[in-house]
Amino acid sequence: MSLARSSLLVGFGSIASRILGFVRDMLFAQALGAGPVADAFLTAFRLPNLVRRIVGEGGLNPALVPQLSRTDRKDAAAMAGDVIGAFALALLALTALVEIGAGLVALLLAPGLRDDAGTLALVAFYTRLSFPVVLSVTLSSVAAAILNIRGRYGMTALAPLAVNGGLILTLAVLETAFSPPLHAKAAWLSAASSVAGLIQLLAVLAALRRGKDALVHFRWPRWSAGLKSLLLAGFPALFASGAVQLFVLAGTQVASFRPSGISWLYYAERVMQLPLGLMAALGASVLLPELARRHRAGETAAIVSAQHRALEMALLLAVPAGAALMILCLPITTVLFERGAFLPADSEGTARVLAALSLGLPFATAGKVLSQTLFARGALRMTIAGTVLGLLATSAGGALFAPFWGISGIALAISLGCAVHAAAMVWLLARAGLWRPDRRFLGRLVRIVLSTGLMSLGLWAAQMVLAPMDSLSLAAFCLGGLAVYALAVWLTGAVTRDDVPPFR
Numbered sequence: 001m002s003l004a005r006s007s008l009l010v011g012f013g014s015i016a017s018r019i020l021g022f023v024r025d026m027l028f029a030q031a032l033g034a035g036p037v038a039d040a041f042l043t044a045f046r047l048p049n050l051v052r053r054i055v056g057e058g059g060l061n062p063a064l065v066p067q068l069s070r071t072d073r074k075d076a077a078a079m080a081g082d083v084i085g086a087f088a089l090a091l092l093a094l095t096a097l098v099e100i101g102a103g104l105v106a107l108l109l110a111p112g113l114r115d116d117a118g119t120l121a122l123v124a125f126y127t128r129l130s131f132p133v134v135l136s137v138t139l140s141s142v143a144a145a146i147l148n149i150r151g152r153y154g155m156t157a158l159a160p161l162a163v164n165g166g167l168i169l170t171l172a173v174l175e176t177a178f179s180p181p182l183h184a185k186a187a188w189l190s191a192a193s194s195v196a197g198l199i200q201l202l203a204v205l206a207a208l209r210r211g212k213d214a215l216v217h218f219r220w221p222r223w224s225a226g227l228k229s230l231l232l233a234g235f236p237a238l239f240a241s242g243a244v245q246l247f248v249l250a251g252t253q254v255a256s257f258r259p260s261g262i263s264w265l266y267y268a269e270r271v272m273q274l275p276l277g278l279m280a281a282l283g284a285s286v287l288l289p290e291l292a293r294r295h296r297a298g299e300t301a302a303i304v305s306a307q308h309r310a311l312e313m314a315l316l317l318a319v320p321a322g323a324a325l326m327i328l329c330l331p332i333t334t335v336l337f338e339r340g341a342f343l344p345a346d347s348e349g350t351a352r353v354l355a356a357l358s359l360g361l362p363f364a365t366a367g368k369v370l371s372q373t374l375f376a377r378g379a380l381r382m383t384i385a386g387t388v389l390g391l392l393a394t395s396a397g398g399a400l401f402a403p404f405w406g407i408s409g410i411a412l413a414i415s416l417g418c419a420v421h422a423a424a425m426v427w428l429l430a431r432a433g434l435w436r437p438d439r440r441f442l443g444r445l446v447r448i449v450l451s452t453g454l455m456s457l458g459l460w461a462a463q464m465v466l467a468p469m470d471s472l473s474l475a476a477f478c479l480g481g482l483a484v485y486a487l488a489v490w491l492t493g494a495v496t497r498d499d500v501p502p503f504r
Contacts, residue, residue, distance in 0.1 A: 018274045020164035025270045026336055027171040031185055033341025034263035034349075036119045039256075041186035042266045043110045044126030046252055048133045048193065052163065053273070054242035055141035077216055080146045085221035087142055091135040102127045109249075112256030122183060129190035133163065136197030143204040146216060159203045166196025182341075240371065240383035244276065244364045247394045247417040251410045254398040260349060261407045267337055268353035268411065275321040276364050304434055307373045308441045314365045315445065316494065320452045320485050322361035327459045328477060329354040331468040352408040360415025363422040370425035373434055382428045390421030444494055451488035458484045 032038040098105055106113075106123035113120045140159060170192035174185055208216045221227065239246070248269050255261030325332065330351040338347040367386075374383050397413025405412065429435035459481045468474040489495045 016158075017160050017164060020161060020168065021270065022274065022336070024164050024167050024171070025267060026339075027168060027175075028189075029267060029337040029342040029346075030340035031171060031175060032182060033343070034260045034267075034346040035182075035341070036116070037122065037182040037186055038341075039110070039113075039260065039262040040119045040122035041126050041189065042262055043106070043113075043123045043252070043256070044130055044190060045193070046249065046262075046266070047105070047109060047127065048130050048137075050242065050245045050249055051134045051238075052137045052197075053245055054238055055138050078219075079224075079227065080142075080216040081218045082221040082224070082227045084139060084142050084216065085219065086227060088135070088139060089221070091138055095132055095135050098131045099128050102131075109253065110256035110262065111253060112258070112261075122186070126186055126190040129187060130193050132194040133197035136194070136201040137163070140197075140201045140204045143201075143208050143216070147204070147207060159200045159207075162200040162203065163193060163196040166192055166199065236380045236384055240375075240380055240387050243367060243371070243383075243387040243390055243421050244418060246387065247390055247414045247421075250391055250394045250417075251398055251414045254395075254402055254410050254413075255407055258402075258407055260346065261410070264346065264349045264353050264407050265411065267333070267350045268357055271325065271332060271336070271354055272357045272361055272364075275317055276361060276368070303373060304436055307370065307429075307434065308437060310372075311366060311369045312441060312444050312448075314369045315362060316448055316489070318362045318365035319448050320455055320481075322358045323452050323456045324459060324478070324481055325358035325361070326355045327456060327463065328468070328474070329358070331463075331474050331477070335468070335471050335474045349407060353411040356405075356408045356411035357415060359412070360418035363415070364418040367418060367422040367425050370422065370429060373429060374425070374432075377432070379428070379432070383425075386421050386424035386428060389424050390417040393417045393420040447489065447492040447494035451485055451492050451494050454488045455481050455485040 028038075028042075032041060102124040103120075105127055106120050109127075110120070110123060113123065137160075144159070167189060170189060174180060174188055180188070248265070252262055252265055255265045330347065333350040333354060334344075334347045337350065338344060367390075371383050371386070374380075394413050394417030397416040398410045401409030401412050403409070426435055459477065462477065462480065466473075468477045
């Protein structure tokens with residue numbers, strides 16, 4: 001399958017998953033609002049959802065792809081079975097520890113709730129119900145990486161829809177048939193996420209066994225040098241791949257000290273994740289295997305070229321997306337979330353957070369793309385160092401900005417963390433001789449910024465005349481802004497006829 005077709009399939013699956021996630025979060029807001037129960041549920045949901053996002057966007061691929069792609073097909077099937085078995089045992093142990101120590105986990109996730117025993121107890125209860133999904137989605141990610149290496153992207157793209165689809169179905173049943181109290185709704189949703197994760201895992205495992213040759217030989221894991229190196233690299237890879245999600249988690253801890261802070265940050269970050277998640281999925285599932293092949297062949301010039309072209313594509317989407325989210329932050333949050341238990345004050349608070357987060361979207365996207373080159377080289381220590389720097393910047397920024405700007409200051413600190421992380425990736429690549437922006441890259445970046453400025457002026461002027469207040473008018477604004485941007489990038493030369501890949 002060609003790179004263009006693979007990107008299209010993975011992109012379709014990622015977009016479909018994000019759309020279902022949007023619908024899910026709209027229903028969350030309607031059913032739970034932004035009060036204490038919502039804060040408790042979203043705090044508990046944050047940890048498994050963080051892992052689900054990281055592994056769903058290929059967070060384990062930096063450890064798995066280089067190692068398994070160097071192994072011949074027969075030995076790779078046996079090693080893949082050992083990897084899945086070893087991860088299953090480790091995750092079973094981790095799940096048991098979380099179930100036992102859920103109270104401590106709840107306090108670590110939301111230290112600001114330490115004086116609210118009732119809400120903190122709900123966080124622990126919901127954590128016990130929802131955390132088993134971590135086992136399922138992580139094993140699904142390992143299986144998906146094996147499928148990606150062999151060029152089989154179909155089930156990899158479609159299986160993640162199971163979790164969001166299951167939660168939407170559960171919400172529909174709860175709202176139409178039972179209408180339980182808020183705390184019971186949250187409990188049912190927590191349990192449903194674990195069941196849906198199991199369905200996702202079974203679907204991906206079935207895909208591994210499909211075809212003439214099985215891609216994995218299941219057995220009790222046998223300890224070997226290859227398995228040891230994979231396991232030692234796997235968990236650091238998760239940490240490094242989930243940089244942005246970890247920055248948000250750090251911000252959530254600070255936000256827990258403010259009423260509705262957890263909920264406002266959650267809903268705003270979900271909007272920002274739509275464009276970011278797409279580029280992360282494309283980078284880990286399609287770009288990383290391509291860079292790994294180039295690295296094995298010693299094609300340094302090809303690595304640099306592929307990296308810069310991928311960054312151009314990412315910024316072509318991320319820069320205008322960040323500007324549009326900032327300009328339309330209030331209409332977006334009002335139209336998407338303001339219904340049921342989600343009040344106008346919640347829309348205004350979420351909009352302010354979204355505006356601050358949108359500043360970091362281009363940096364977050366750049367960091368995601370640039371880290372793939374280091375992953376392909378096996379330079380996990382470098383990417384971990386960049387992630388740690390971003391975390392320190394987020395924590396320090398949250399402490400400095402929150403007293404002045406409240407939840408918006410915390411969101412601004414997350415954007416600062418994304419910027420520091422992206423700068424660290426550039427510096428590390430420059431040290432490795434892999435950051436050489438050419439005239440094409442710099443010229444296209446200038447044209448992207450210019451085109452975004454033209455689109456922003458159009459959106460701002462239109463909003464001054466008639467602000468969108470419902471789904472149809474918001475859709476018209478988004479489509480109009482997209483049309484203006486598409487025309488601008490064509491006229492400025494940010495996109496040319498040569499950039500449209502042929503499908504063969």
